[in-house]
Amino acid sequence: MQTLRGHTNWIWSVAWSPDGHKIISGSNDQSIRVWDGKTGQCLQSLQSDAWVMAIAPSPDGKTLASGGVDRAVWLVNLDTGESLKKLQGHDGWIWSVAWSPDGQLLATGSEDGTIRLWDAQTGECLNVLQASQMRIFSVVWSPDGQRIACAGSDSTVQIWDINTGQCLKRLEGHTNALWSVAWQPAGRLLASSGEDDTIRIWEVDTAKCLKILRIDRPYEGMNIAGATGLSKAQKATLQSLGAVEKG
Structure with a gap:
């Protein structure tokens, strides 16, 4: 076991590079650090203008997307550290950033209650999904890239069709804010966790909660x-x- 030291404030987001060789972390110290996953050595430190709340490497491992308190999405070349694009449009902190499976699109979730879909090549905002008054803390793509699940302050999981912009389902059962949602690789199930101290396993097609996991x-x-x-x-x-x- 290794402890990777270097950040000087809270770490909000950690991700592996797609090849499994690097670990990437974002922090309130306004930096993103890239670590060697085997040795624990810090390979690169990228400075930000604000707290970094969310990071996600692209599926090909070449580009890093990050978001945070400055309400902008930054795209950075992971090899050189060069800033490639700044995507603006959110009116609140960005808590979650997720690449589509094919790497062509980005989804971002914000305290402003919206999910924004971006063209990763041009930086154009393609659609804005309004998730009621919910502050969105987590967004994730379905394995087929056709839907997005989001979770946040209203204790529900919402599933959206990216082509029509319609909310297809609301999964209800949690009793407090949700901080994380994850899609099963096979696409049939979702897992969600939140401040009610539970993890819930959902069947996507029926919106049925199949199991509740709780630590004593x-x-x-x-x-x-x-x-x-x-x-x-x-x-x-x-x-x-x-x-x-x-x-």
């Missing part, structure tokens, strides 16, 4: 019915950590 809380199942000397506030705290009160 510190006092999961402890019966405090006979406990003495506890105030109401203390009991409430223990119950929030999994304790129960059964007579």
Whole structure:
């Protein structure tokens, strides 16, 4: 096991290069670092004008997309560190950046409640998907490149058709904000996780939740019915950590 040291503030996003040889990280220290995945050596440090919240290397490993507090998407040559394009249009922090499977398009999710689809070659914004009032923290492409799933502050997962710009499904069940959504490589299932301390596994076609994964809380199942000397506030705290009160 190795610890890669060099950032001086929170690290918000980490990704492997497609060839599996490099690790890329983005941080609140306004830098992106490229590491040798085998030795842990920092190969390159790219400076940014703002906190970096999201990074994603292109499928061919040649271009890095990043987004953050400055509301812009930056495209950088991963070999040389040269800045290639700056994509602007979002009105809030960018929390997620994702390449289409063929590397032709970019999807970005923002606090402004929109997903923007960009032509990676020209930098043109092709479409804006309005996800209600939700702040979007995670976007991911379907394996076939025809749909996008997003998740954020309203506790739902939304699935969008990129060709029609229509929201096809809303997956409901979480009880708090969602920070991550992932599409199964086979395309049949989605996984989502959030602040309700659960991971949910969804069947995409039916929008059915197939399984809920939860790590036991510190006092999961402890019966405090006979406990003495506890105030109401203390009991409430223990119950929030999994304790129960059964007579």
